[in-house]
Amino acid sequence: MPKLTIDNIAINVPEGTTVLKAAQSVGIEIPSMCYLEGCSNHPTCMVCMVKNNANQKMLPSCATKVTEGMDLVSDDAEVFEARKEAIELLLSDHVGDCEAPCRVACPAYMDIPKMNRFIAAGKFDEALKIVKEEIALPGILGHICSAPCEKVCRRKDVDQAVSICLLKRISANEEESFYFPDKKKASGKKAAVIGSGPAGLAAAYHLVKEGHACEVFEKENRLGGSLLEAIEKGDLPESILIKEIEILKQFGVVFTIGQKIEKENWEQIKSSFDAVILATGSGLENVEELGLKSAKTGLWADSDTFATDQTGIFATGSAIRTQKMAVKAVAMGKETAWSVDEFLRKGEGKATKRAFNSRFGTLRKEELSEYLKESVLGDRVEAKSEKGFTKEEAMEEAARCLHCDCRKLDNCKLRVCADIHNADRRRFSFGERNSVVKYYDHESIIYEPEKCIKCGLCIEIAGKYKEETGLTNIGRGFTVKVSVPFNQSINKALTVAAKECAIACPTGALSLRSN
Structure with missing residues (x-):
C-alpha cells in the first residue's frame, strides 16, 4: 500500500x-x-x-x-x-441567475418564485410557509409594501410585471388557521424589543423563531407603531394588524403596552434581559439620558451587526435612520434578530451574509420566448375586489411567473464553490455572453446548456443506460457544447436516464422539472 x-x-x-x-x-x-x-x-x-x-x-x-x-x-x-x-x-461562460431578480430586489429576501409556484398549483398553505420563513407580517406587507420586487420582474419585458404583492397578501389572507414555523430548541435567553412598529414586530417574531423568549414594550396604549399611520390613511385595514399581532402572541411573543422607556426603567430592563433591541422609530427623545451614542440620522449602530456602543444593546429600523418602506423595516428587524441570536449564543453579533449570486443581466428580446416556455401567455390579472385576489385569480396570476430562479438554488456545486472562494463572476467575462436557451419539452427534466460546465457526466450516464441517442459533445475547443446528436429532441435522447442525469449534474444545466 x-x-x-x-x-x-x-x-x-x-x-x-x-x-x-x-x-x-x-x-x-x-x-x-x-x-x-x-x-x-x-x-x-x-x-x-x-x-x-x-x-x-x-x-x-x-x-x-x-x-x-x-x-x-x-x-x-x-x-x-x-x-x-x-x-x-x-x-465566465455561465449564463444563469442563481436568484431571480425579484428576490434580490426584495429587502426581506423572500423566495418569491417558489411562493408563485405553490400559488399557481393551488397550494396556498405551502406558499404561506415560504413567505413566513423570511417575512413576519405578510398580511400587513400585502397591503402597504411598495413592491420593489415588481419593478425588476422580468415579466414586464413581455407585458406587465407579476402582481407579487397581491399574491403575498392572499397567501396570508387564505390562512384558515394560524401557521407557526418550527421554533429552535429553547435557549433559556430573554430579549426585549422596545417598540411595536414593523421592525420591532419582525425582530420579535424571528427571535422567538430562533428559540429565545421575547417581550415587546410599547410606550403607547396601542400596538403597531408607524403601522397605525397606514391605518389612518386607509392603506391598511386595522383587522389585518390585529390579526397579525394575535398570531405573534400565539407564537410566543409577550407584549407590554403603556411602557415608556426612561432612565429608571431602562436600567431595570437591561438587567432583566440578556439583550435589548431598540425599535423605537424616529421618536426616541432621551438618547443621551439612556447613555446611548447618537448619530445624525438617529441612534448609532454598527451597519453590519446593528449593535450599539453598549454591549447587548442593538438598534433597528427607523431608530437608526428613517425607513420609508415598511418592507425595509421588516427586513432590518429580521436581520437584527439574527445578529442578536448570534450574540445570545456566542457573545457577539453577526452580519447577515447572502450566498453567492450569479447574475447575467437584462434579457434579450430573443430570450423572452425561452422564458415563456415555463409560463403562460396573458396580461396581468386585475383583482375584481378591493380585498385582493380570489384563489382562482391568484392561481392565474402566479402562473405568469417566468421561473427566473435556478432549480438547483441550494445544491448547485458551482454556486457553493463560488461562495466558499468568494469568486468574482466578472473576472474573466469578456465580450458578448451566449443567449439563454431552454429545452423544455421533456416530461421530467429541463436542459439549459448555457449553465453547463462540460463535465460529461450526463453523457456517461446516458451511455450506461444504453440510451439509443443519448448526449454527446458537439464542436471543439471553447465552442464545445453538450447536446443531442443528429438534431434529435431531448425526449428522444433521454428516455430512461433523464432523472439520474439531472441529479448528477453539478449545476442547474440539467434539472428536474418538479424543482
Missing part, C-alpha cells in the same frame, strides 16, 4: 486510490464538481486541485492516482487561489 502525506497527515491507501479519495479517508474535504462516484474521472473543472510539494505543481485530485512518497498540500493560499481562478473561469 503506497504511503503519502496530505497537509502533514501520513496516509496509507490501496494501490490505485485517487488523491481525492485518499484525502476523504482522513476527513480532508476537497471541493470538486466534475467528479461522481462510479463514473470516469475526467478533470474538466479543475476545482479539486492540490499542490505537489516536490515540484510545486498543481494536480487534479479526482484523477491523480496516489504514488509512494507523495507530499501534497490541499489548503494553502496558493491552492485556494488556483481553485478560485478555476471557478471564475467556469463563471
Whole structure:
C-alpha cells in the first residue's frame, strides 16, 4: 500500500486510490464538481486541485492516482487561489441567475418564485410557509409594501410585471388557521424589543423563531407603531394588524403596552434581559439620558451587526435612520434578530451574509420566448375586489411567473464553490455572453446548456443506460457544447436516464422539472 502525506497527515491507501479519495479517508474535504462516484474521472473543472510539494505543481485530485512518497498540500493560499481562478473561469461562460431578480430586489429576501409556484398549483398553505420563513407580517406587507420586487420582474419585458404583492397578501389572507414555523430548541435567553412598529414586530417574531423568549414594550396604549399611520390613511385595514399581532402572541411573543422607556426603567430592563433591541422609530427623545451614542440620522449602530456602543444593546429600523418602506423595516428587524441570536449564543453579533449570486443581466428580446416556455401567455390579472385576489385569480396570476430562479438554488456545486472562494463572476467575462436557451419539452427534466460546465457526466450516464441517442459533445475547443446528436429532441435522447442525469449534474444545466 503506497504511503503519502496530505497537509502533514501520513496516509496509507490501496494501490490505485485517487488523491481525492485518499484525502476523504482522513476527513480532508476537497471541493470538486466534475467528479461522481462510479463514473470516469475526467478533470474538466479543475476545482479539486492540490499542490505537489516536490515540484510545486498543481494536480487534479479526482484523477491523480496516489504514488509512494507523495507530499501534497490541499489548503494553502496558493491552492485556494488556483481553485478560485478555476471557478471564475467556469463563471465566465455561465449564463444563469442563481436568484431571480425579484428576490434580490426584495429587502426581506423572500423566495418569491417558489411562493408563485405553490400559488399557481393551488397550494396556498405551502406558499404561506415560504413567505413566513423570511417575512413576519405578510398580511400587513400585502397591503402597504411598495413592491420593489415588481419593478425588476422580468415579466414586464413581455407585458406587465407579476402582481407579487397581491399574491403575498392572499397567501396570508387564505390562512384558515394560524401557521407557526418550527421554533429552535429553547435557549433559556430573554430579549426585549422596545417598540411595536414593523421592525420591532419582525425582530420579535424571528427571535422567538430562533428559540429565545421575547417581550415587546410599547410606550403607547396601542400596538403597531408607524403601522397605525397606514391605518389612518386607509392603506391598511386595522383587522389585518390585529390579526397579525394575535398570531405573534400565539407564537410566543409577550407584549407590554403603556411602557415608556426612561432612565429608571431602562436600567431595570437591561438587567432583566440578556439583550435589548431598540425599535423605537424616529421618536426616541432621551438618547443621551439612556447613555446611548447618537448619530445624525438617529441612534448609532454598527451597519453590519446593528449593535450599539453598549454591549447587548442593538438598534433597528427607523431608530437608526428613517425607513420609508415598511418592507425595509421588516427586513432590518429580521436581520437584527439574527445578529442578536448570534450574540445570545456566542457573545457577539453577526452580519447577515447572502450566498453567492450569479447574475447575467437584462434579457434579450430573443430570450423572452425561452422564458415563456415555463409560463403562460396573458396580461396581468386585475383583482375584481378591493380585498385582493380570489384563489382562482391568484392561481392565474402566479402562473405568469417566468421561473427566473435556478432549480438547483441550494445544491448547485458551482454556486457553493463560488461562495466558499468568494469568486468574482466578472473576472474573466469578456465580450458578448451566449443567449439563454431552454429545452423544455421533456416530461421530467429541463436542459439549459448555457449553465453547463462540460463535465460529461450526463453523457456517461446516458451511455450506461444504453440510451439509443443519448448526449454527446458537439464542436471543439471553447465552442464545445453538450447536446443531442443528429438534431434529435431531448425526449428522444433521454428516455430512461433523464432523472439520474439531472441529479448528477453539478449545476442547474440539467434539472428536474418538479424543482
